[in-house]
Amino acid sequence: MSEDQANQQKEAWFTLSGDVNSDMVHRVFEATSHMTEDGIETAHVLVQSNGGYVSDGLCLYNFMANSPVNFITYNGGAVASIAVILFLAGRQRYASETARFMIHKSHATASPGSRPDALNIIVEGLRADDARTESILRKHIELSPEQWGIHQYGDLHLTAREAKAAGLVSEVTDFAPPRGAPLRNI
Template identity: 40%
Template sequence: MAEHKIGGLLSSTILPKKEVWMVFAGMINQDSVRSIFSMFSTATQDGFTDIHCLFQSSGGVVGDGVALYNFFKTMPITVRLYNVGSICSIGVIAYLGAPNRVAAQSSTFMIHRAQSAALSLTSERMTAAANSLVIDDARMEAILKAEIALPETHWETHKVADLWLDAEEGLDAGLITEIAPFAPPKGERIFFI
């Protein structure tokens, strides 16, 4: 929205919608987070009003997913993330940060508790890894419980196994806001992150 000064008063003029279409497919880690931060920041600086981003991820690093969640939550322009295949693990947490979460009818989501490989660890390092997992579980659970409403049977499954949800279950739980395809207009340029 542009502001114009008229006779000492400010008046607002609504500018036309300016959309950008993007695709992210990959693991959530520092490199991908840096790329997403950069592309989204460029979009805001270039005057875009809406970001449409196909978001495909099998998961990654908990801290980086939480960073994306917080980043998407505070974007000053409209963000729509689309699931057209599956979003898993910490990718779901990142996805929940977008105010507009769209999923194709055939898409799926998978959430699970934090995990760590216990290979070649001393007892002290194993204790530290366990403490880290407790912290990661607590912050992921806080985000999940703040954003979605699952039946108790689903929370019970989540405690001990991977929990898979289809688009309809995601809509019922508030994980997604709409079931629809990722459909850029014909001839629209798509940016790859």
């Protein structure tokens, strides 16, 4: 076996799409287990997600960022909401020219007729989620004061070039598995 073949076997290419939820957490856990059993050291992962549950996204971020597998993440279309946090688990991060990111604060819908104490609990939970996600954002990216201002009160949309300027991605380039490399969906 040549050195190139040996190196290729230590790398693998994956797609990860859908809502960030307990099902995605399970799929990533299971896939990573197989990666470690197969001796895969680097996993190139194309992420496509409009977001989902904050706790599941934080779990995936912490798991992937500390995994023995080196995750390299790619955005080929849209990575939004809590999916941006899991995307940041990539030790290297890339986006296609036409890709977009969207970052915003947490939100929830209260049941009609909710009592003030129930609303307080919801607000406290949202503030806690925002503190957790913002600490990760600030660890990895540098937004302008204007961008942080938009994020404070609304949806912040970033093009691939804006994401590069902020440090969200290191390069604007496509997810392009080498010809003949296995491609698996997580």
